[in-house]
Amino acid sequence: MLVLAVAYFATSWLGLTQATIAGAASPVWPATGVSLAGLYLLGVSRWPAVFVASAGSILCFGIVPPQAALAMGVGNTLEAVLGALLLRRLGFSPTLGRIQDVLALTSAAGACTLASVLMGTLSLVVVGGPHSWNGLLLMGWVWWLGNAMGALVVGSAVMLLSRSHPEPRWREALVLTGLTLVVGFWAFSGGHQGSPLAYAQVFLLFPLGVWAALRFGSHGAALSTLLIAAMSIWGTIAGHGPFISRNDGRTVDLLELQLFLAVVAFTGLLLAAARVEQGKAHSQLELLATAVRSVREGVLISTVHPGEGPRLVYANESFREMVGWRHEELVGRTPCELFGGELEPEAQQRLEVALREGDFFRGEVMLAHKDGSRVVHSEMQLSPVRGADGRVSYFVATHRDVTAQKQLQAKLVSAERIAAVGTLAAGVGHEINNPLSYLLLNLDEAEEGLAKGPQGLAEARARLESAREGAERIRVIVRDLKVFSRQEGEERAMLDVNEVVVPALRMAAPAVRPRARLVEEFGRPPRVMGSEARLGQVMLNLLVNALQAIPEGSPELHEVRVRTGSDDSGRALVEVSDTGCGMSPTVLARIFDPFFTTKSSAEGTGLGLAICQQIVQAHGGELRVRSEEGKGSVFTILLPSAEARPSRTPVPVVVPSAPSAPVATQRRRILIIDDEPRLAQSMRMLIEPSHDVSVTTRGAEALAWVDEGQRFDLVLCDLQMPGTTGMDVYSHLRQHAPELAERLVFISGGAYTQATRDFVRSVRNRILEKPVRPDELLATIDEALASMSAA
Structure with missing residues (x-):
């Protein structure tokens, strides 16, 4: 408080020594800037220092009576208190690094100084001071501008000097200070009072103020303004510069001087704040750009x-x-x-x-x-x-x-699917062994019938028909295994839900029967858009869970029921229920958590139900469960309908009779490429009655024939072969015989690598899955040759 009072007293004395301008007032009242900065920085509780110093300085100079001096002291104190409070209210920062800080200081300088002006001018009139009512308006105007300039010019300098500032560029600062002194001395020490040349000289100070603001920020702007204000006031008091009347050389145009200082101070501080904000914005933009880039x-x-x-x-x-x-x-x-x-x-x-x-x-x-x-x-x-x-x-x-994450996820899905198939492996092996034994016995009986000569032909034919039935049963089992074990399966197609459930039931039935009755209730669910392999995996996992929840040894006491249909909202519904051990509420709350399982490590990984839920949700559906300990569980799959038409109920597999030989209208040349010689020869024997057939077990040899100029109308090619693969054959034909590449039919066992899966997705050629039924093979050949004839 003592330091503030001394500083206020000193600046008041400095201002009063210049009060000779216009006979009464100072163009800049520096004490206002000191009091405003002091109370803002130190706190408004220091107001007594301002009051004592203000009233004391006026009394010491003996300008007005004691009553008026006290009133002026109150006005000056109120001015500083209100200004400090307003600055805090406006969120002012003494660094003056924002445009809003400059505007806040300007607002406080203009608004709060009115308190000092009103108290001071009115006290002079009331006590009968030297000023009459006629000069009250002019005196108040000059007083207000002087105090406002003090707050803006001196207050900003005090606030900035109280804060740390960046290291100055001393050489540039000295050059700028020197130029400002030279131009200021030249403008305010010549004999061109009030002339246009004097105004032109003063205007040269503006570029220097802009230089200080842009290069040295708010500190440079405030100090430059303070230096220009000191020189302009000193020069004007000395009777020089543009603000002195040209006629008498003594009269001061106080308003012009104060407006000049106001423009210099406000422009400098505003430019400095804008430069600081621009720098911050540029830094933030660079930071954002660097962050986005990296x-x-x-x-x-x-x-x-x-x-x-x-x-x-x-x-x-x-x-x-x-x-x-x-x-x-x-x-x-x-x-x-x-x-x-x-x-x-x-x-x-x-x-x-x-x-x-x-x-x-x-x-x-x-x-x-x-x-x-x-x-x-x-x-x-x-x-x-x-x-x-x-x-x-x-x-x-x-x-x-998330490619790596998707690949890991696919591996987990594949591992869980293989684990489910592995659980059923014994039962599947049993299901294959039965028709295989049946097939072998009938083939032996057919051989014996043929050995009897003509009289045994009828018996041999009957045995061969039975053998065909056994082979068909094995083909269906192998097809189901391929559906559940294939690596691909993300391709979506319109699916009959019942046709997805049936293969899963065929796979699980041998393992379920020793534990429970398998009950099937097929309704008419709507068709859905989905992946057969993925939805089949869900069904298989739910059936495996059901059979593992039921102990062995009492199949007559338990059942696993599978029901299909639709719910009230028209979604496809598949329900798998069992009468097993059920789940407690604690277990039920966590069954879809990855790696949570109540089974031993030999029976489960804890991924099955989590993967099932993920697959169903990826199809836009829901997987619900309800269970009661000791009374079994019910899992319900709900899938969105892809069309209003209901699917058909499953029908028993009908084994077709032996295909009749196709009747070809024109013999064609067909090339068979397969690394399995017996299969290649079997296809040759089937096709040769109608067409000319060339056979090779090596893709490189087939390509050599084509390069030599041999003409073929159709190519049957195994997709995966050692050495030159079916993909290599296709690529070569695309370059050297593109019309033949369009008539290439692939035959594959389905054990695809990643490269093969990508290739299968990209080509439009027909792909037949082994084992290929004779009628399907001949029909495919006829269709391809028919399209060739039509072209």
Whole structure:
């Protein structure tokens, strides 16, 4: 308080020594700046220091009576208190690093100084001071401007000097200070009072103030303004400069001087604050740009124009690495051009709504790599950016590469599926052994019948028909195994739910029967869009869970019931119930948690039900469960309907009779390529009555025949062979005999590698699964040759 009082007293004395201007007032009242800065920095509780110093300084100079001096002291104190409180209310920062800080200080300087002006001018009139009522308005105007300039010029300098400031560039600062002194001395020491040349000289100080503000910030602006104010007041008092009347050389245009100082101070502080804010904004922009560039997730920014779709304007390095495109190749494209496959209908609909309505979107998409070598699975989050008018001007999309996660997930799904099939392996082996034994016995009997000569032909034919029936049963079992063990299975198609349930029942039936009765209740569920392999895995896992919940030895006491149909909302329903041990509420609450299991490590991993729930949810459905300890469990699958038409109920498999030989209208040349010689010869014997057939077990030999000029009308080729594979044959034919590549039919055992699975998805050629039924093979050949004839 003592230091504040001394500082106020000293600056009051300095201001009063200049009160000769216009006979009564000072153009800048520095004490206002000291009191305002002091109370703001030290707290308004220090107001007694301001009051004592203010009233004491006025009394010491003996300008007015004691009553008026006390009134002025009250006004000056009130001015400082109100100004400090207003600055705090406006969120002012003494660093003056924001435009709002400069505006707040200017507002406080203009508003709160009115308290001092009103108290001071009125006290002078009331006590009968030297000023009459006629000069009250002019005196109040000059007083107000002087105090306001004191707050703006001196107050800003005090506040900034109380704060730390960056290391100055001393050489530049000295040069700037020297130039300011030289120009100021030249402008306010010449003999051009009030002339246009004097105004021109003063205007040269403005560029120097701008230089100080832009290069040295708020500190430079405040100190430069303080220096210019000191020189302008000193020069004007000395009778020089543009603010002295040209006629008498003594009259001061106080208003012009004060407005000049106001413009210099306000412009300098405002430019400095704008420069600081620009620097902060630039730093934040650089920080944001660096963060976006270095973040591991891909970032895309798209601009939106009315009537047009989004267009890419920015892609960070992580996204460019993800898709293999350069930045200039991406700019201007639509984001959807980068998708490597169609979205699920539900996700596609949500994305379209988000783009149309400017909403958020989150979902999985596939991005195609530029060279086509791979597809990147990405978890995308789309966010709109709205402008001041509320319209969406940009979309920001972040992409997280989840390809490795998807691959691991696929391996877990595959492992759980194989574990489920392994649980049923003994029963499946039993189911194969039965028709296999039946097949072998009938073949032996047929051989004996043929050995008897003509009289044994009828018996041999009957035995062969029975053998065919056994082979058909084995083919159905192998087909079911392929459905549940295949690695692919993400392809969606229109499915009959009953036709998905039946293979699972055939697989599980041998293992269920020693424990419980297997009851089937087939209804008429609607068709669904889904993956046969994935939904089949869910059914198989639920059946395995059901049989493991039932102890062996009392099949007459237990049952596993499978029911299909639809629920009240029209969704397809599959229900698997058992009369096993059931689950307690504690176990029931955790059954879908990964790796949670109540079984031994030999019976389960705890992934089965978690994977089942994930597969059902990926199909847009629900997996529900209800269970009671000691009374069994009921699992219910609900899948959204893909069409209103109900599916048909399953019908028994009918083994067709032996196919009749096709009647060909024209003999063609057919090339068979298969690394299994017996199978190749069997196909040759089947086809040769109608066409000319060439057979090879090596793909390289077949390609050599084609290169030599041999002409073939159709190629039957095994997909996976040692050495030259079916894919290699196709690629070679595409380059050297493209018309023959279109008439290439693949035959595969279904044990696909990843490369083979990708190839199968990409080609349009027909692919027959082994074992191929004779009628199916001949029909495929006739269809391919018929299309050739039509062309």
